[in-house]
Amino acid sequence: MAPETVLQFALATMLPVVATIAFILLQRKTRFGGLGFWPQQIVIGIVFGSIAVFGTEFGINAYGATMNVRDAAPIVSGLLFGGPSGIIAGLIGGIERWFSVLWGRGEFTQVGCSLATVAVGFYAAALRKFMFDGKKPSWVMALAIGVVAEVLHLTLIFVTNMDAMKQAIMVVRACTMPMLLCNGLSVMLSVIAAMLLSGESLRNKVPEERAIAQTVQTSMFVAVLIAFIATSAFTFLLQSSLSSQQVDELLRINIDDIRTDIDQTADANLLAIARKAAERIGSVEAAKTMSLTELAHELGISEIDVVDNSGKIVVSTFSDFVGYDMGSGEQSREFLPLLDGTHTEYVQDFQPMSYDQSVLRKYAGVAIGDGFVQVSYNEQEFQAQIGSQIVGITSNRHVGESGSVIVCNAHGQVVSSLNNASSESLENTDLGAAVKANAPNTVFKSTYDGTPVFAMYNRTEAYLVIAIIPQAEAEFSRNTAVLVSSFMEILVFAALFAVIYYLIKRLVVDNIRRINATLGEITAGDLNASVDVRSNEEFASLSDDINETVAALKRAIAEAAARIDAELEYARTIQRSALPMVFQTYPPHYDYQIYASMDAAKEVGGDFYDLYLLDDDHLVFLIADVSGKGIPAAMFMMQAKTILKSLAEAGLEPDEVLTHANDELCANNEAEMFVTVWMGILDLRTGNVKFANAGHNPPAIAHAGGKFSFHVVRPNLVLAGMEGIPYKLHELTLQPGDTIFLYTDGVTEATDTNDELFGEDRLLLSLDARESQSVESICKGVHGDVDEFVGDAPQFDDITVLALKYVGRKDK
């Protein structure tokens, strides 16, 4: 190809690549990617369709066809950006190609090219959907896809031009390499560009990262490639051998024809002369008295011999020959049968004579009564006699379509050829040299008139007969057969590849994915998910096994859960029983009313409350919240509660209780939890409350008939946070009828479905609404309000409340 043609092709090859890069960047960097699937597909389809049109309009004309890279655009579009865009691009390119004959594009391939371009759009869309699951193919695969598409295209040109096969083959042979190369490269480079842009490595992945489908793809690709090469090579060899046999046969037949012609002409001529001589001589006896020289001259020859019954020459135009015994030489002996009556005439080929091997003669003999007459041509005579008949003998003879037969005389002068270029010499030509170098009746290669030819030669009667046939013609049928069968093989193998790959994917890979998806659900905790892949026996049995395993697991978990539930239930019972549930003493105290409740978020919570009389005049009441929930929190709570109670009963003030409890809890706090505590000791005689606060929420207090408000002091550090922290004692006084309400942050931090907190304001409102009611009603009311507020939202924290109403003593 000319350099500008190469450049043109390179440019066309790069167009789809450039468009690929442009669209990927558009999708990433601009709002084009947010356009939605169909608008994007249409835009991409139109742009790639335009590239296909560009390919048609700026392609290169060859044998009435346009060579171009029109097919690459729909393939790239369909493979990389989505089936619909490929189909659109293919339709645009194909339809434009159909009408492009109106302004001079190759008419011969109109149908084939149009169909092919539309077809490759669908082809790319189908590959993306069924083979690659909407992902990019590897670059090797891309190259193969481009090549197969072109083979399809060229095959369509054959199929649509069955009646002009020869031209179709010329077109296809001219187009095959450039179109396969350019379209294949274009698709491959586009895929590589896309891979590089998405940061993928072009190298093969390590096996463990490779999916089954990919491994199958690669192995099958290699297998198919090997099969293709093997069968193509076999076809080539078979066709080569067939065609060389055909050449051999063709050349041989032609040579034999010409040889026979020459032989027959020469034989007939000489025999006619011999007959005349025999007629004139009549008998051996008569010959002895005749002038043979005169007769020979008259007949245009130089030698006449008369042989008697004993086989000896008795008379001859050459006196030397007289007395020669015909039986003494191989050549001359052949004439003896004329004496015994078995033959009456005999003609020999031009050959060395027995009498003198250095002289070549052609003899003919005719029997006369008592012997025979033989005449001969020497070389000059032979040529003078038959040369005129040989000249032009092959001028109308075609070997195959453009082959011919050449006849040369003993001096190498061409006496007959197809174009009758007589008198030229073969000396110093390729053909002449090749004739010298090769044995007769074998096919050899040479050149004639500058055309590579297959040739064969043979000699007859001093003539050299050479038959030639141009190599191109001889190989045409072979090449056509190989080309067509290769195309068919590529299509068949590609289809086979696609079908097998698709089946493996559908039967194995997709099923594995389905099973994996279900396994994913199972490991994510959904034990009710079941695997149900029944498309074949293996997967059905695998599904059953998995389902059974999961069922067994489910049973085991249910059993374990039941056991844990039971244990939690024990813990819950123990914890419940540790919280005082009886709020009146015996004998009853009328100077205060108290009520409390704890509602754990989990089976066992970390909140607790406590209340007990130290003596007749002192009531300890406290509320606490352990950080955390569940069994560890409950254990910690039991420990804290016990310590607090034992310290309080030892007569310590609340601050001292907390200080010591803190140290003690820190010392044994392996879990390093912490607990907030609000602890008060009410002097029932005076209403005085001494209290200390370790990081707990402030209580709400209301006078009789009044509103609740928070009693805030700065709290000390939580218990078990750090050893050695001192706690501070505070005091407050309750008037008879006053109510103090303690709670944990499970109340104020209860959240509804909108993630809104119950909060302190709602708490105060809820309390105010019930100020005049009993402590039990206050507690239950607040709890009820919290429950109502929370609604369907899950409860995260324990909800604990304690209400104490100071009644006071009448005797005071």
Added chain:
Amino acid sequence: MEITKSQEGEKLVVLVSGRLNTGTAPQLDAELSTLVTQQDALVLDFSDLAYISSAGLRVILSTQKAMSRKKGSLVVRNCKPEILEVFEMTGFVDFLTIE
């Protein structure tokens, strides 16, 4: 974290700058546990302290207790609001002398 010591009359001023966290607390602990045995009046200057974590609080508490036992004095001064907030949140303000 950096520790700079300077004498201010009777008092030894320990300027702690940077972060007093899990990583640096052992360093301050080692420094202060030596100083409590030698000094009767310690001042912790936190003007350049970025923050203090629970590990730092433990060091201060143990220093405070050691000083209380030997009837010495420990003063914390120049706390940034963020540091002060930690002391308040943890109740340290109740027993620390903060200037």
Added chain:
Amino acid sequence: MMKLRVKSTIENVDLLTEFVNEQLEGMDCSTRAMTQIDIALDELFSNICNYAYGGKIGHVTVYVEELEDEGAVRITLEDEGIPFDPLSHEDPDISLGLKDRTIGGLGIFMVKRTMDDVSYEYKDGLNMLTVVKAL
């Protein structure tokens, strides 16, 4: 979202703090919030260093993500150590004793007090402790 992966050694707390502060500065974080976040990170990171890998050294990955709609930052500490929820002191893997993994009572108290949201999740072999703090 930015992330940093460091070895679980106490010395790396500075590396971690600086990394997080750098992100926070880009978010116009108040000094107070930054201090509180630094403290919380110290508490949580030291807990992982001391207990997550049972005396061995592993890795900790910290993720910082600005929640622009909420004007807050979300920070997640991730380790591949023994499953443990420092918030409830409950051990998702019942086989492990409590004393294997704990956070100081004061430490977790401070984290809970200063952060707007603290949550724990154990997923795919990872302990993920997430705090959210308004900037």
